[in-house]
Amino acid sequence: MADHPVISAIKRALKDVQVPDGSALADYAGLSDIILTPSAIAFAIAVEPGMEGAFGPVQVAATKAAETCAEGRKVLVSITADRAPGNSGANSSGAGTGAGAGQKSPNQATPVKGIKKIIAIASGKGGVGKSTSTVNIALGLKNLGLKVGVLDADLYGPSIPKLLGIEGKPAFRDDKLFKPFEAYGLKAMSIGPMLEGDQAVVWRGPMASSALRQLLRETDWGDLDVLVMDLPPGTGDIQISLCQTVEFSGVVIVSTPQDLALIDAKKAMDMFTRLNIPVLGMVENMSYFIAPDTGKRYDIFGHGGAQDTAKKMELDFLGEVPLHMSIRQQSDAGVPICVDQPESDEAKSFGRIADKIAKNLDLI
Ligand SMILES: Nc1ncnc2c1ncn2[C@@H]1O[C@H](COP(=O)(O)OP(=O)(O)OP(=O)(O)O)[C@@H](O)[C@H]1O
Ligand SMILES: [Mg+2]
Secondary structure, three states: OOOHHHHHHHHHHHHEEEEEOOOOOOOOOOEOEEEEEEOEEEEEEEEOOOOOOOHHHHHHHHHHHHHOOOOOOOEEEEEEEEOOOOOOOOOOOOHHHHHOOOOOOOOOOEEEEEEEEEEEEOOOOOOOOHHHHHHHHHHHHHHOOOEEEEEEEEOOOOOOOHHHHOOOEEEEEOOOEEEEEOOOEEEEEEHHHHOOOOOHHHHHHHHHHHHHHHHHHOOOOOOOOEEEEEEOOOOOHHHHHHHHOOOOEEEEEOOOOHHHHHHHHHHHHHHHOOOOOOEEEEEEEEEEOOOOOOOOOOOEOOOHHHHHHHHOOOEEEEEEEEEHHHHHHHHHHHHOHHHHHOHHHHHHHHHHHHHHHHOOOOOO
C-alpha cells in the first residue's frame, strides 16, 4: 500500500537529516515506522545504549524536519536505547535488566517543570478499577484544594477520556506544547487520542514508553501540586521504563479482595520496590457489594484480602471502595461519582483515600 502523502513527505525530509556517521536518517536501520494519526506523528530512532547523547541533535533535526510536513499535527520523535537498531518491533528486554538490578537511571528521572509530585496508580491485574480509582482519587485530591492533573498512560485501554467525559483531540500551542483537557477542575491528558485502531500494537514496547514520557513533558500542565498517572495493568516493560525515567513520589496499588488479584498486586509491589518507587499503600476496590435495592452489604469477594496483604507487607492500607452500581453508571456516563454524588458513601471512600495520600505526600 502506498504511504500516506504526509508520511512520504516526512521520509523525504528525513533524507536531509544526518545521523552521527554522516549518513541520512531516512536510510538508518534504527528508524521505526512513522505513525500518523489525526493529531500526531510519531516515530522512534533506536540507538545503541550509550549513543543517546550523540543522537540528541538528530532528534531535534528530525522533529523540525517532520514538523514542516506535519500539517498541524504534534510531532513526537523518540530516541530509544532499549533495543538494537534494526530490530524493529521487538519488545525491549534491556529495561527489565535495570529493574532486576534495582537500578533507576538517576540522570533520566528528572522532575517535570511545574509539577510538585507525580504518583502512579497501578495494579498487577487488569480490570480491578485502576482508572476509576485514578479519576476519583484525583477529584478527592482536588477537593482538598490541590491543583491536580491526570495522565492516562494506559496504552492497552486508555479510558480516562471516557471517564471524564472528554471528547476530541488535544490542541497544542504555537510552541508545540499540548494544551491539556480540562474536566471537573482537573487537567487531563491521554495517550488515547493518539492511538488509532491497530496502531496501538505498533506503539507498544520502547516506543510507547518514550512517547508517554514526551506526552508527560510536552504538555503545558501549568503549576500542579500533584499529577496522578493511570498506568497500564501489569508489570511489563512500559511500567519499568516509566519508573526509570519519571520521578514518581509514590505508587498506589489497586486490587480487588480476591486471592488471584492479590497475587498480582504483590508482584506489582515487588516490582516498584525494586525500582525504588515508594509504595504509598494499597486500595481495596470492589471490597464489598451494596445491593442497590435494599442497601444491604454483602462480602461476596472475601472482603478484607487487600487489607490483610497490606498488613503482612507492612504497607499502608489506604481504604476500601464498595462495589456499587452507581460507580459503574457514573463512569459510563463520564461524570465520576465524586462529581455527581459527592455526599455518597462511595464518593466519601475515595475522599478518605485521597486524604491519606495527600498527607503521606506532605501536600496538606
Ligand atoms: N467500585 C466499583 N463498583 C462498581 N463498578 C466498578 C467499581 N470499580 C470499577 N468498576 C467498573 O469495573 C470496570 C473496570 O474498572 P476500570 O476500568 O476502572 O478498571 P481498570 O483496572 O482500569 O481496568 P484496565 O486494566 O482494563 O485498565 C468498569 O466498568 C468500572 O466502571
Ligand atoms: Mg484502566
